Amino acid sequence: QSVLTQPPSASGTPGQTVTISCSGSSSNIGSNSVYWYQQVPGTAPKLLIYRNDRRPSGVPDRFSGSKSGTSASLAITGLRSEDEAEYYCAAWDDNMGGYVMFGGGTKLTVL
Amino acid sequence: EAQLLESGGGLARPGGSLTLSCSASGFTFSSFAMGWVRQAPGKGLEWVSGISGSGSITYSADSVKGRFTISRDNSRNTVFLHMNGLRAEDSALYYCAKVEATYMDYGDLFDDWGQGTLVTVCS
Numbered sequence: 001q002s003v004l005t006q007p008p009s010a011s012g013t014p015g016q017t018v019t020i021s022c023s024g025s026s027s028n029i030g031s032n033s034v035y036w037y038q039q040v041p042g043t044a045p046k047l048l049i050y051r052n053d054r055r056p057s058g059v060p061d062r063f064s065g066s067k068s069g070t071s072a073s074l075a076i077t078g079l080r081s082e083d084e085a086e087y088y089c090a091a092w093d094d095n096m097g098g099y100v101m102f103g104g105g106t107k108l109t110v111l
Numbered sequence: 112e113a114q115l116l117e118s119g120g121g122l123a124r125p126g127g128s129l130t131l132s133c134s135a136s137g138f139t140f141s142s143f144a145m146g147w148v149r150q151a152p153g154k155g156l157e158w159v160s161g162i163s164g165s166g167s168i169t170y171s172a173d174s175v176k177g178r179f180t181i182s183r184d185n186s187r188n189t190v191f192l193h194m195n196g197l198r199a200e201d202s203a204l205y206y207c208a209k210v211e212a213t214y215m216d217y218g219d220l221f222d223d224w225g226q227g228t229l230v231t232v233c234s
Contacts, residue, residue, distance in 0.1 A: 032218035092218040100158035
């Protein structure tokens with residue numbers, strides 16, 4: 001059971017827009033919803049985006065998600081210092097009875 | 112708002128056993144699937160196991176199949192992870208997480224997370 005593919009790192013300056021990609025296959029992203037989680041060091045993951053592009057209440061609209069085919073993206077506009085964190089994508093995979101796949105994580109640095 | 116509180120972590124010997132518990136509140140427990148996700152020090156998130164709202168369906172990662180068992184007691188709003196045959200590579204912070212639906216295999220994943228309980232396996 002492998003992982004979804006994310007870039008290990010990303011960076012931007014305050015106010016910029018950053019996009020993080022997540023690549024999978026037809027058995028996961030291609031046929032199921034993508035979720036995005038934010039993890040600030042030393043804290044538990046927090047849901048950022050669910051069902052590809054929906055934001056839970058309390059998540060700023062600076063965060064947006066999209067999906068196309070077997071890939072997904074998380075965009076962060078108006079980058080702020082508090083956005084510095086690790087970001088993970090996740091999706092259900094239909095193979096072998098089903099399981100959850102996480103991406104390897106992307107460390108976002110705000111310069 | 113959902114609240115999840117894990118307990119039961121600690122030090123175990125290779126080949127030993129531990130049972131983790133997760134006490135839930137703030138939502139109708141039996142209506143939602145639950146899961147366990149772990150994170151080794153300095154590493155990414157790894158899904159471990161999941162269980163449907165009624166407890167009738169369980170799901171497990173290949174890495175723990177045959178060694179870990181997930182269960183739940185809906186009368187006590189608690190989900191458990193019974194870990195046997197522990198290995199050094201099972202050392203991690205184990206998070207309990209609520210799924211946003213009754214089942215996992217329709218693609219719904221985690222919307223709330225606990226703070227985690229640390230498991231260390233060493234001789």
